[in-house]
Amino acid sequence: MSSQINFKHLVNDENRMCKIVLAPFNGGQPHGGVDLGAEYMMKHGLKQQIEEILKWNTEVLDPLNGVNLEQLKAEADEQEKETKPKIKRADFVSMANKKIYETCKNDISKGEFQLTLGGDHSIAIGSIAGLLSRYPDAGIIWIDAHADINTVNTTESGNLHGCPVSFLANMDRKDWPKSFDWVPENLLATDKIAYIGLRDVDAGEKKILRDNNIKAFSMYHVDRYGINSVVEQAIAHVSKGNKDCPIMISYDVDAIDPEASVQCTGTKVDYGLNNREALFLCERICETGNVVALDVVEVNPSLGADETEILKTVAMGCSIVRCTLGETLL
Ligand SMILES: NC(=[NH2+])NCCC[C@H](N)C(=O)O
Structure with missing residues (x-):
């Protein structure tokens, strides 16, 4: 079955291309293992699924290839034992994101789908900045248990995976570490x-969400209005009246209920999306024909109690990708 969807912004003939950007990065949070997320999804057959089931061409991009991430992380941690900075491993996180940004910006063209596999959610600084270089007016739908909008001044944990949205929106920029100077200004408006x-x-x-009037649908809103209405409202909000507004999904698997499928993630929270809600929103956003990019982040295979837990989380990550790229139930 090839996808029936007309992806309005992408090449739709037999040359349809999905560029898979590997972002095996764990420096934005404390746990090891989230760097294995991309590899596990690939081992689960994700590339073949995209090619054989959905009939996209694929090409793998590996911006962090050749960078000794483990060593750089160890060095940063060693140094920070003494300096104890408020935000952790800032220069390391910046370096990795700059590489991801440059790859997304320079090695993916406008008609190609951008699929980024994390890694922790800090990698969205690079992937979204890269996407916005091609589609400055794109809307971002952020699927997550967490808002990830702490600034360098509000973060309590110091973990940068809790901060990517504030960087994309240039919040408190004057207080950023110098290494983040590469992040473009006027990048993401808070109403997009x-x-x-x-x-x-x-x-x-x-407070940041309220002060900036940012559109946020919590699980309360999913319970109250149902996932269909919530997705419709989210699409309408980010599209700002443009029925062809390009849309990117940044999907943290911890949005999904741990009991339903996602146990293997670093900051899990009970009472999340059920499995159908989790995939429906991808199917629906895909159906608009406007989707141009997706991140799948925070799959951490090393946090599984057993093989079944790992398999469930990894399989859900792959399903999110397929549903976003046009897989349908019928
Ligand atoms: N991408 C994530 N899992 N983020 C979790 C963030 C948790 C918390 N709000 C923090 O800033 O540390």
Whole structure:
């Protein structure tokens, strides 16, 4: 079955291309293992599924290839034992994101789909900045249990996977470490993002969401209005009246309920999306024909209690990709 969807912004003939950007990076949070997420999804057959089931061509891009991530992380940690900075491994996170940004910006063309496989959610600084270099007016739908909008000043944990949206929106830029100077200015307007799935939002983040009037659908809204209405409202909000507005999904698998399928993730929170809600929103956003990019992040195979837990989480990551690229139930 090739996808029946007309991807309005992409090449739709037999040359249809999905560029798979590997982002095996774990420096934005404390756990090892989230760097294995991309590799496990690939081992699960993701590339073949995209090619054989959905009939896309694929090409793998590996921006962090040749970078000794383990060593750089160890060095950063060693140094920070003494300096104890408020945000952790800033220069390391910046370096990795700059590479991801440059690959997304320079090695993916406008008619090609951008699929980035994390890695922790800090990698969205690079992937989204890269996407916005091609589609400056794209809307971002951020699927997550967390808002990831702490600034360098509000973060309580110091983990940069809790901060990518504030970097994309240039919040508190004057207080950023110098290494983040490469992040373009005027990148993401706060009215071009909508969240779905939130249920663990820090006090400082709640204030930022309110003060900036950012569209956020928590699990309360999913329960109250149902996933269909929530997705429709999110699409409408980020599209700003443009029925052809390009849309990117940044999908943290911790949006999904741990009991339903996603146990293997670093910051899991109960009472999340069920499996159908999790995939429906990808199917629906795909159906608009406007989707141009997807991140799948925070798959951490090393946090599984057994093989079944790992398989369920990894398989869900792959399903998210297929549903976004046009897989349908019928
Ligand atoms: N991408 C994630 N899993 N983010 C979790 C962030 C948790 C918390 N709000 C923090 O800033 O540390």
